[in-house]
Amino acid sequence: MKVPFSWLREYVSVSLSASEIAQRLTMAGVEANLTKATRQSWDKITVGQIMALEPHPNADRLQLATIDFGQGQSKVVCGATNVRIGDKVPFAQVGAELVDGHSGKPVRLKPAKIRGVASEGMACSEKELGISESHEGVLVLPADAPLGIPLADYLADAVLDLEVTPNRPDCLSILGVAREVAALTKQEMRLPSSSYEEAGPEIQKRVSVEIADPDLCRRYCASLTEGIKIGPSPAWMQQRLTASGMRPINNIVDITNYVMLEYGQPLHAFDFRKIGGARIVVRRARAGEKLTSLDGVDRELRPDMLVIADQSIPVAIAGVMGGADSEVTEVTTSVLLESANFNQVSIRRTSSGLKMRSEASMRFERGISPELTVPALWRATQLMLEIAGGTASKGMADVYPGKKEAKVIRLRTAYVMQLLGLEVSQEQIIDVLVSLGFQCVPAGSENTAVTIPYWRTDVSEPADLSEEVARILGYAAIPTTTLSSELPRQQVDTRLSFREQLRDLMVAAGFQEIITYSLTSQHKLTKAASAENAVHVANPLSTELEYLRTSLRPGLLTTLAANQKYEEGGIRLFEIGRVFLGRGSDLPDEREILGGVVSGPRGELSWFGEKGQSDFFDAKGAVESVLSRLGIEAEYEAGGEDKLRSGRVARVVVGQTTVGIIGEIHPRVAESFDLLPQSVALFELDIENLLSVAKEKQGYHPLSRFPRSVRDIAVLVDVQVPAKKMLGVVRSVPLVSQVSLFDLYSGRQVPVGKKSVAFRIAYQSDSHTLTEEELETTENEILDRLAKDVGAARRG
Amino acid sequence: MLKELEELKTKAVSELDGIDNLGDLEKWRVRYLGRKGSLTTVLRGLGTLSVEERRTVGAVANELKATLESGLQQKQEALKTQNLVDTIEQTRIDVTLPGYPVSIGRLHPTTRTLREVCSVFSSMGFQVVEGPEVEWDYYNFEALNIPQDHPARDMWATFWVDTEGAGRSRLLRTHTSPMQIRLMEKTRPPVRAVVPGKVYRYEATDATHEFMFYQVEGLAVDKGITMGDLKGTLFEFARRLFGAERKARFRCDYFPFVEPGVEMAIDCFVCQGAGCRLCSNTGWIEILGAGMVHPDVLRRVDYDPDVYTGFAFGMGVERIPLLKYGIDDIRLFYSNDLRFLKQF
Numbered sequence A: 001m002k003v004p005f006s007w008l009r010e011y012v013s014v015s016l017s018a019s020e021i022a023q024r025l026t027m028a029g030v031e032a033n034l035t036k037a038t039r040q041s042w043d044k045i046t047v048g049q050i051m052a053l054e055p056h057p058n059a060d061r062l063q064l065a066t067i068d069f070g071q072g073q074s075k076v077v078c079g080a081t082n083v084r085i086g087d088k089v090p091f092a093q094v095g096a097e098l099v100d101g102h103s104g105k106p107v108r109l110k111p112a113k114i115r116g117v118a119s120e121g122m123a124c125s126e127k128e129l130g131i132s133e134s135h136e137g138v139l140v141l142p143a144d145a146p147l148g149i150p151l152a153d154y155l156a157d158a159v160l161d162l163e164v165t166p167n168r169p170d171c172l173s174i175l176g177v178a179r180e181v182a183a184l185t186k187q188e189m190r191l192p193s194s195s196y197e198e199a200g201p202e203i204q205k206r207v208s209v210e211i212a213d214p215d216l217c218r219r220y221c222a223s224l225t226e227g228i229k230i231g232p233s234p235a236w237m238q239q240r241l242t243a244s245g246m247r248p249i250n251n252i253v254d255i256t257n258y259v260m261l262e263y264g265q266p267l268h269a270f271d272f273r274k275i276g277g278a279r280i281v282v283r284r285a286r287a288g289e290k291l292t293s294l295d296g297v298d299r300e301l302r303p304d305m306l307v308i309a310d311q312s313i314p315v316a317i318a319g320v321m322g323g324a325d326s327e328v329t330e331v332t333t334s335v336l337l338e339s340a341n342f343n344q345v346s347i348r349r350t351s352s353g354l355k356m357r358s359e360a361s362m363r364f365e366r367g368i369s370p371e372l373t374v375p376a377l378w379r380a381t382q383l384m385l386e387i388a389g390g391t392a393s394k395g396m397a398d399v400y401p402g403k404k405e406a407k408v409i410r411l412r413t414a415y416v417m418q419l420l421g422l423e424v425s426q427e428q429i430i431d432v433l434v435s436l437g438f439q440c441v442p443a444g445s446e447n448t449a450v451t452i453p454y455w456r457t458d459v460s461e462p463a464d465l466s467e468e469v470a471r472i473l474g475y476a477a478i479p480t481t482t483l484s485s486e487l488p489r490q491q492v493d494t495r496l497s498f499r500e501q502l503r504d505l506m507v508a509a510g511f512q513e514i515i516t517y518s519l520t521s522q523h524k525l526t527k528a529a530s531a532e533n534a535v536h537v538a539n540p541l542s543t544e545l546e547y548l549r550t551s552l553r554p555g556l557l558t559t560l561a562a563n564q565k566y567e568e569g570g571i572r573l574f575e576i577g578r579v580f581l582g583r584g585s586d587l588p589d590e591r592e593i594l595g596g597v598v599s600g601p602r603g604e605l606s607w608f609g610e611k612g613q614s615d616f617f618d619a620k621g622a623v624e625s626v627l628s629r630l631g632i633e634a635e636y637e638a639g640g641e642d643k644l645r646s647g648r649v650a651r652v653v654v655g656q657t658t659v660g661i662i663g664e665i666h667p668r669v670a671e672s673f674d675l676l677p678q679s680v681a682l683f684e685l686d687i688e689n690l691l692s693v694a695k696e697k698q699g700y701h702p703l704s705r706f707p708r709s710v711r712d713i714a715v716l717v718d719v720q721v722p723a724k725k726m727l728g729v730v731r732s733v734p735l736v737s738q739v740s741l742f743d744l745y746s747g748r749q750v751p752v753g754k755k756s757v758a759f760r761i762a763y764q765s766d767s768h769t770l771t772e773e774e775l776e777t778t779e780n781e782i783l784d785r786l787a788k789d790v791g792a793a794r795r796g
Numbered sequence B: 001m002l003k004e005l006e007e008l009k010t011k012a013v014s015e016l017d018g019i020d021n022l023g024d025l026e027k028w029r030v031r032y033l034g035r036k037g038s039l040t041t042v043l044r045g046l047g048t049l050s051v052e053e054r055r056t057v058g059a060v061a062n063e064l065k066a067t068l069e070s071g072l073q074q075k076q077e078a079l080k081t082q083n084l085v086d087t088i089e090q091t092r093i094d095v096t097l098p099g100y101p102v103s104i105g106r107l108h109p110t111t112r113t114l115r116e117v118c119s120v121f122s123s124m125g126f127q128v129v130e131g132p133e134v135e136w137d138y139y140n141f142e143a144l145n146i147p148q149d150h151p152a153r154d155m156w157a158t159f160w161v162d163t164e165g166a167g168r169s170r171l172l173r174t175h176t177s178p179m180q181i182r183l184m185e186k187t188r189p190p191v192r193a194v195v196p197g198k199v200y201r202y203e204a205t206d207a208t209h210e211f212m213f214y215q216v217e218g219l220a221v222d223k224g225i226t227m228g229d230l231k232g233t234l235f236e237f238a239r240r241l242f243g244a245e246r247k248a249r250f251r252c253d254y255f256p257f258v259e260p261g262v263e264m265a266i267d268c269f270v271c272q273g274a275g276c277r278l279c280s281n282t283g284w285i286e287i288l289g290a291g292m293v294h295p296d297v298l299r300r301v302d303y304d305p306d307v308y309t310g311f312a313f314g315m316g317v318e319r320i321p322l323l324k325y326g327i328d329d330i331r332l333f334y335s336n337d338l339r340f341l342k343q344f
């Protein structure tokens, strides 16, 4: 909503600057930005100053003014009586385009001789400048206006560009904003004049109105003016419409727009001769009905749309757009002016269904009051008679099935004080509310009966009234206090702290955290994981963002590929985020997953030398370290799924629960994500499953007071024998306190089909120092069991 | 014999002086003090002397032995010290060479901010809870006073999820506010919680718009909670996050589920309120929306609005690092360019 400051000033006296007004409105909830209206034709009009005044030699009511306009001085004839020597005034040089003070038509200023005295230029009134209708005297500018600068630079009308929140349809009008400004600056507001002579016949004899669907139309009013003359609207009106962002069309259409802006009530003008049977029926469209709207488009009407029909066919889509057939044209002489109230939900559905959001539909769908129809219609009819001539019928058609009593709220002063935490008296509350147009009747010292004015459709609760008090008094008045109420019992969500611990561990393990979109494509999901049970978005931004992810892999792999372009060293990424598994018509299962990828050289490039390319074991090492820090003992079972490279994939199992997977991605998958041809190791852990197997640490293992002995054993064993099995055998032998597999070799000096495996084993007892014989016996037992269980033979 | 000893002493001492390494020193020791060494030989020869002579010569010989032994010890110490000094001198390194790389990762800037925000509120007794990202229309809109066809729905462009059969409408939550309802449905007052999480808006992305971002929601409901408490809580939050000298202000704003509703701004920390590009010349930077929980919302979860009042607030999380670090493109957050992420 754009509010030209000059228009606003017509209905409220403003002593503050436009920027101060914008600031106050903003703080009170109507966000206002200050802009300037663009002027088309203030060429050759500058700020001038009256240097001398003398009587006109041949006319009593005229003066001769000497005006300095910066580039020189000029002597002009002046009819106004409101100027004094020293006043700053708008000065138009010969050749400037002005509005004729009497006819209202544009004129170009010519040198003139008035009553025998030459006049070179003119000191202008507001009307002559096209600012308003005022032609009472010359517009006197503030004394600090800089002499000689173009008037457009100085006086371009300030325009308040308002962002009106959906709850305040009343502020989608000049009067509504004037009311706010009046309350905020403690001024009285004025209403426009709207009286006119009803010289025509009784309207009931000329037109009949029926509301067939009162659920969608609470009130329908109309006036009829006959014998009007279509033409352009006056300059001041065009100027204001333009400044408000609307395009002038003709006097009748401009008046409907002008009054809509002024009152917030959408209006529609019909060419009365096109209304069949002189009859208006407000009803739902019938199946198969069509209408060519004002923009020339043929519209199929649905039966849930409200239309304005004549005796047989629709002539407008109610509140959204008029029909081309009944449009006001150059030959129109009789205008039926509609001012009605339509159901906000119906208007919203119809306008969004037809993709015809308009200034009118925007106002209707926010819920304006049916009480607004009459004052707006009076004003519009008055302007029509004034501007387009003609004769108005007596009275107006008014069908009002949806009348409701004004709402009265009982407001407790204590409630306002409690909600706001502000000491405020009943008098203060009443002052604020009355300034906004609420009627207040005190009921004792504690309660006030507050009648809601019709234009405040957003107010229905004591809380709403409390907001009025707060926003007018200003939020700065509310003291700053701390919560003093009881602290609720804290229920710690262990999942959250567990998850944050995982994050920290991943960072410690050298992984960079990423956060990727939850939306991805079916293609990526299918390639990297599975699109089965993926939840589909009905209105995706693109096919790339069409499904909720069922796996973190698309995000991890896409991010890896994108960063391989810039990173020389290896990349280690992790993400903790939700995946979404569809469950029919229910909400999906949202599972939180920790996923990571490792690829490229191990560690950073360094003068200490290279450490090879990362692979499966880098991912596994990270998982092992993290799980061990969480006190989780996991088993790694070979095998998994086909998106990962066969032979290089393992399930992470704790007890009976599979908590995750580790593997290198399949080269074909890598290719489809445009990854460099090198191994990409990946892991995924289900956080909830992980949490379910993570145990609180119970007690601790006392440190042995006795020395430990460390010995190495090397064995030859078939290559297929898994390390896990050998380590299991070694660990099962009593007195073994720690085992590390520290060497693995196959190749020269090792028979084909065999591998050499070396273990470093620490032996220790909690009860005594181990003897040489005990060590010997234990070592032999290890070798025996290895031979028996996995066919290993001692090497060397 | 005494003369012999005197010569031995002179020779041994002068030799010892000339020794400059531990090997030669050992040889010297063997030569003089070893089992077959000169001094030992002399001492062994004592037996051939008379008692009188033996006493005199013995005393001199013992004294010589002590002298040589202490000389040996001093020489040993000196040479060891010298050796160490030499070794240290010879094993100097270029300390400006890079160290052995230890890889430590980094948290995403959003995670760091979320932790910062949540910890401030935790310290004020707000419990951290989370809710679903795919929501029912009811929780995201209806229960928050935004019924079907309400014009306020335009404030939240929404991603809808396919409806299965006759199922109810589902969507990607457009804000974290649905958790207000879920929380209050589950518990009785007092309630004091913050809800961090991802939210989604059906919006084309550009430098200032992202279709996915994070919010933190806050809710406190009990007897006697006032708008002054809301001010106190949020102003304290602003000071802790943006610096103790920050000023904050409320202005009236509209959210259907609070009444009164406000928007909080802090004074611009770039221009200190004088007006600059960051604050669009207003001197103030909007950081969150808030208000007193709407009576309708309380009624919907069976809290009596005549008994209980409360406040709620919601803030965009990325906005905080955007402002703090002057980041001019929100898309940097979730495109995960490591050149960006590694700066945090």
Ligand SMILES: [Zn+2]
Pocket: B268, B269, B270, B271, B272, B273, B274, B275, B276, B277, B278, B279, B280, B281, B283, B284
């Ligand atoms: Zn600034």
